[in-house]
Amino acid sequence: MAAQAKIPTPPPQKQRRYGMVIDLDRCTGCGACMTACAVENNVPSGPPEADERKGINLMRVFTVRERNSRRTAFIPILCMQCGDRTPCETVCPQQAVEVDPLTGIVEQMPQRCLGCRYCMAACPYQARTFNWWDPAWPAGMETTLNPGVAPRMRGVVEKCDLCHSRLHAAEDRAAAEGRRDLNPGEYVPACVEACPTQAIVFGDLADKASEVSRLAAQPESFRWLERLGTGPKVYYRTRRRWVRDLARQGGAAPNQEVTRG
Amino acid sequence: MSATRRDLLLMTAAGAGVGMVFTPVPWKLLDDVSIWTQNWSWLPKHPRGEITITHTVCPLCPAGCGMKVRRVNEAPFAVSSTPGGALCARGFAGHQLPFHQSRLRTALHRGKAAPLAEALEDAAAAVERARRSGAVVAVLDQRPGRMVSVLYRQFLAGFPRAQYVTLPAPEEGTLRAVAELTGRPPRSLGYDFERSRTIFSVGAPLLDHWGAPGRLLRLWGAPERKIRFWHAASGNSRTAALSDRWMAIRPDSEHALVRGLISILIREHGAGAGLALPASLSAFPPEEAAARTGVPLAQIQELARELATARPAVAVGGGDPVAGPLPAATEQALSVLNALLGALGTPGGIVERRPVPQPTLPPGLPAETTLARAPARSIDVLIVDSASSGCAWPLELIQDKLAPDAVTIHLSAFRTAWTAQATWTLPVPAPFEAWEEIPETPGSRLASWSLAKPLFPMPEGAISPEAVLHRFGLPEDQTLDALLQAKAAAIEKAGRGVVRPLAEPDESSPVGEGLWDQLTEGAVWVDDPEPAPRPLRAAIPDLPDLPQVASTAQFPLLATPAGSRGGAGSMPSPPLASKLTRESHLEPAAGEVRVHPRTAESLGLKHRGRAVLATPKGETAVVVRTDPGMADGFVEVAIEGDRGAETLALFPVSRDGAWRWSPAQLRRA
Amino acid sequence: MFPGVSGFEWSVAHVIFLGAFFTVLVVILASLTAAAIRYLRAWRERRAAAIRWHAEFEELPPAERLCRHALTGTAPGRLCERGFDCRTCAEHPAFAAREAQGLVAVPNGIDHSPDRFYHRGHAWVEPQADGTVLVGMDELAERLAGPAATVELPPPGAVLDTHSIAWQVQREGAVARVLAPIAGRVEETGSREQGWLLRIRPEGKLDLRHLLHGPEVAAWFQSELERLQGLLAPAAVGPTLADGGLLVDDLPTAQPEADWDHIYSAMFLRP
């Protein structure tokens, strides 16, 4: 956000729809994306009481087991950047959520957030987290904070914004070089960069020639809870039938073959 | 009338209220409230300044992955992998480690803070006493092969009785057994996975922080990959999930499985033709392997067929960074299996690693022994080096080797379960605060060498291990810097290998003048591969049978320690590793056990319920997590964080230094 | 919220939403302002006493609000709607005319004078030749107060409204406020011993139509006695009505257990 003020030339004008395709067959569940994300976005390590219920993971890798065959899939879940009817945007009482019309990124403004958590209830992906604690770092560790991202205060909701500060930095660089538009690959979120198996392909879905558009259009690609009509911009792909079958269902039922480990 | 006066006052007040709206006061107040609520003074201000980029290697574990570090005002704020690299989840947050809450700022005497000068003097006096009395002085080195290891050995050479003890990396387990079988020195072999077609891991977490993580993940994730991964283990680990085939064997039945495979290979596939094979090898009934592992015989036969046909095939044991090494007998069986697969000294198998050119060292340096092989109660003074292998070790392993009234001196940057037991703990620089040397990665087939740069200045009150050794009597002219320079010179002289800049690994250059400068700027020296591996000859020994761990009436379940490399070693995890463990349960979190839902149900336990885990060695309070990926009757006990050492102490250590299994009991708290 | 504030847009939804909100705010504020203006106006017009009486009259239970013609049986069960001010009542003249013919006073042991006009709050008015009126407490009020009570009178010169509080009668633990039967300026204060309490110069032309007079007074006293008995009934262990229906002189002393605060409020028309 700080970078916004520095842009000397007008920002790129091309209409973009940033999205990603996550290849579940390449995800090893190592969690590098999670820590890289936390480092990039100045997410503190929670106090000892912070567990999966209250700790902040803007991106979280789920371990999904198929009950009888003991097959496992690792499914990274982050903000799906819903583009059609963004459930969190419409419910926020004070416009702290905005879909950037230029990039399609769903932005959360922590400075305006009241902390009512209605958006979290409305999000079908549970991709939003609440700051239950004051953010705290051990003495000295604040020197290791990312200067491009402001730490969030207690009592506000936060979520993945596709490393917005990286987008700004890339736009600044492009502007300094006199370009209006970004080159593909010039801006990638931290998780995409961190993945040791390059399972995440990131790019502009509006650009039909991009790798991400090509992959998203393939029959092996799908989105979670597509039938809710929220138009997520995060796609998944897998050759494994049982994982694809999961996506056809809505919620899970206890008698189903799948459960989270 | 008083009432009208009151009215007048009321009118005045109301008028003032309305009038106030037209002054800047309320709006300024509104503004200030808004700014104040949005920016709290106690939130850390993120630093500003010029952003620079440094390339170096990660010093957290022996893998030494390449790192691209973004820094502001010299302070690192984010890291990422170098091209082609694969930093692990902990590596991404490693630069925050120097600020870990358990960071030591003073020396410790028996776990209590003590001034460094005093502790150093007392410790030096104890070492001096040992030198004069001829007591046994030992150094425990978790990362052998570094020049500082040489320095330790030079230091030990000044004592009448000394031991240089190492804790070998788990990747080296099978390699060491093969080295013994073929008469090679330790740490002289590596796996040639790049040319393998079948990789069979026996309990080795190949796809999870094994060796240099990027190496195997690259092979696993290669498009149109030809290599098939087979994995035999009881636990539903990430490797089990990612392997092409996972054989969920019964606990502690690795030995039986390997024996069964050997037997089938000899009987059905004619393996070992041309080798002198003891008859007992083929006498092991495959049916027993099936019975003991709980895996259908057909599946074992299928594996044997694939190993025999889809060659090069290699079997990898070695154990786990947390669950510990496999029993020595199993490693021996694995080395025989590799011999039968023709994997010894052949492409795609276990090959010799060319030794790194070394400077000429003075004679009389003490030889290396593994901690498991050190005589019991033999060490009077133990100095423990700070560098961690990222693996968990039971404290019992050390304690057994200490003489009564032994003195232990830990060099550590953090307060850990180990330092709590130490006589003295001397605060040394944390990772990223001093130069760290990364020799070849365990398990690799190529020698390599790199130096991790300090990203922070060494804090006041810390003392380098080298300075400690000098204070303890190492002659001042023997310095680490001289040794490192000498090694660089030796490599330059040998003229072998290439130098890969970390920023652009593809632009490697042959070794020439200026290797030292290149390394300190951020590069890796990698040895040239041998043109053709030399076959390794082995005499096949008879294999002893190994009893399998069994549950008892009192302890009806079988428990195994579980965790990730770096989760509970002799050094804490980076603070943000909590995202992986207790904040997401992607990895086991401290104080947790995982069981199959059926097991939980039969014990009256609930998901997230509290329970007590008991083994013959004690008990601890745990939280239960159910996981349908687990085998019934089997408990995975998380070894993580501060509690890791305490929990690991529940597992009995066998004579050959293994602690993989324990009968256990789980009851509702 | 306003044009120019971040988040404001000229969309239909926004305009309708905020329009509704501001309308509601305006209605609330307008109502409050209206109340405040009316309050100030009433205050300026010195209608406080009238308003007090009006409000308190509304609060009176139906039994205390019976029309005077209901007491006489002319209009059974009729409730007064005008705060006992028959001067503004349209029906009163008709009822009064009917009663004028054949109402017979029934003696009930309470003395009352045919010269006096009685207020429902137990004060009487006796017009004097000089155009002033004497005002005092009736016999029932005297007995309710008892000889031990002290009376607090307004100073001469004070202006009283009809149904405003004229004087207070104080006994231990209980206060009775007696309502002024007519409006006017206090000229002189008397005492219980003198038999009158205030000499008042009425405001404007003397109009006593709202006060009880003649045979209906007896009927009213009868109903008041019954009411008093009802109020005393829970504690009716001591003597109330002396032999043959004669009231004792000092009721509070005779009935110490009774809730005199309550009885005063009921008998002197104070909710």
Added chain:
Amino acid sequence: MADMAVSRFPEPAVLDKGWIPRGVSRCSTAQFLGWLSPWVALLLLGLYAGWMCLRDGLYHTNMDHRFVFGLWIFLDLAIIALGAGAFFSGFLFYILRWHEMGAVIRSAVVLGFLCYSGAVVVLMVDVGQPLRAWFTFWHPNTHSMLAEVTFCITCYLIVLSIEYLPLVLKNRKLSQIPSFLVFEFQLHKVMPVLAGVGTFLSFFHQGSLGGLFGVMYGRPFAYREGFGIWPATFFLFILSAIAAGPAFLMLTTWLTEKISGHRLVRGSVYRLMARTSGVLLTAYVFFKCVDTVIWLNSTSQQAGFRPWEFYAWAPFGSWVLFLEIVVLGLLPALILLRASEEGPRRWLLCGAALACAGIVVNRLVFTIQTLALPTLPFDEFRTYLPNWVEVATFLGVVAYAVIVYSLSFRYLTLFPQEKELARATARGPQQEEIHVSGR
């Protein structure tokens, strides 16, 4: 508060007699303070718990990323629905001119004020940044049901405070101050306007509270189709609230009667409220059934969820639906309708209690069950139990309500019929009977 009219023994002193309305009897001051003291203790505990959350953050609660709404929101919704008696009786009394409602309208206003102010206090603890609450007014998102709720509740709370003010000013002591009395009188004159505004506001936010859940198309369990911008829950919440309002009023009036030991309103008022509640509840149950059928067979299936899938998780089985619609919906509706014609008082109260419980269960389903159910196919079902901080904070608000209501009952005239009924009782039971059956 408990006291009996007469005692042969010397009665304990009522030291605050000058403040108590004339014509009614109240217990002794000591007894009253004794009654208040446990509630004050509870209030202090609640204040402490709430302060902990405000000072340190909401980690003191047992809420988490999944259960972002916990006990607080659930009970807020419940008490706001029950507090609907305030606006609805105001509507009946001032707009439809049902004069009989005058017997409970003041109590309804106080209850409404307590329910709403209590809910707002809890909300202020519940949001992460209460100091920014005004941002909702400053940057309102008009598409958000929550913005609508915030606006309406704030305005309605103002209206309720204005409605409460005259009751306070009419206190025996305060009304002696002439200006108070006059102001009260003039305020009373504009009350029908405010009652009208209150009805409008209340009507909308009761609906918006339902809409809050009905619009969450990301949560197929809660999502409902509807008319225009309003989902079906918008209307169902209004209907259920106005059905429950009179029932709650009956219960509180009865409780006050039991605790104080006084008759407060005539039996006919109970019957009137019971009939009103019964008719509305019947309508509610009908529309709820229609809604449920449409939702199960169409709405949720379009979102990719199988029918009855939501009810496959213990403990929220399909019995919840049965409980909500039949046991706590249809049954009390029938009881109320039948008993309002004839039958003993206890059946009326039983029906009212069931009706209130039904509304509470409905709000529980929409808050807690909605959040407990997973949406992602591999996510898990979660359960949640409030911890002591949440319970204490809420009990603090209950204590606040009890204390203010007790004070109001003691010092203000909440039930205009009380005095009369007290006299009637004093006069004899026969006369009272005439009143009771005289509807």
